[in-house]
Amino acid sequence: MSRRNTWQDIREKVRRRIHRRDWAPGEMIPNEIALAGEFGCSRATMNRALRSLASDGLIDRRRKGGTRVALHPVRRAVFEIPVLRHEIEETGAVYGYRLVLREMAAPLGHAAPGIGAGAECLHLVAVHSGDGQPHAVEDRWIDPALPGLADAPFEGVSANEWLLEHVPYTSGELTISAEPADAGTADLLGLPQGTPLLCLNRVTLDGARIVTSVRLSYRPGHRLTTSL
Structure with missing residues (x-):
């Protein structure tokens, strides 16, 4: 048969x-x-x-x-949200993480409009490193209503890793840009202010609700690979 x-x-x-x-x-x-x-x-x-x-x-x-x-077939790029610890460890380097800032504040800067529905959000800034060398700065805003957020151990576990493990999402938006390092980011990466950086601005959603908005700023030389 x-x-x-x-x-x-x-x-x-x-x-x-x-x-x-x-x-x-x-x-x-x-x-x-x-x-x-x-x-x-x-x-x-x-x-x-x-x-x-x-x-x-x-x-x-x-x-x-x-x-x-289709008159003009579209090939879609597929991006996975990486766990930065895994990304660094896969290079053979020893991973390091340092939380620089944890505060409740009104979203500003790169934060996606509408996150937190007008309330103050959890704002985190952290540095991810490999073999003691800064790899990326994570500047993140998180919806304060997420379950378990108040007790999340962000002093020892990055928001990048905690969110992927504990919070579901249905879609997202990613913007890739080259931008000069501002004074704060340059200092955290150990670079001169104005150094060109690869920046990933990502908004993660669960339905229509914005879960988190993050900017990842990488040291020069970082490469981003995807599949089509």
Whole structure:
């Protein structure tokens, strides 16, 4: 007995057709019922395969408007939120962590608008190091209503690591920029003020609620790698 096609099998077969230009960019493809009949699967299986291709940016699906091959296929970059301790230890260096500031304050600077719903937020500044050399400065704002936040041991465990372990999230936004080091960040990294730094500004959300907003400022030479 032959194995039934899974939605992953069908997704790859449709993907190959698109890559071969069996269906040209912008062209309407057969509907779900027709494709399900052709591939010998249920309509639900076909729908799952097409949803995956739409998520990958290869097709455009419109309710009551059919499905077309995307005119300009979009490849999405995939970023994982790294645990900075792991990132440093993987280089063979001995990890170090120092909490510089812990306070309750009104969000300002890089903090995402709307975090904390107008209340004061927990503001943390910490330095992550490898073999005693500063690696990155973590400047973070956290929604004060998060469960367990008041008792979180941030003097010994970074907010980066604690949040990933204890707080769920559904989505996020990441902005990458090159910026001159301000006086405070330069001092923490042991660099002259104005040194160009790689800065990652990340907002993490649970549904519509902002969990945390953080700026990570790295010493020169740091590399960021992702997959497409």
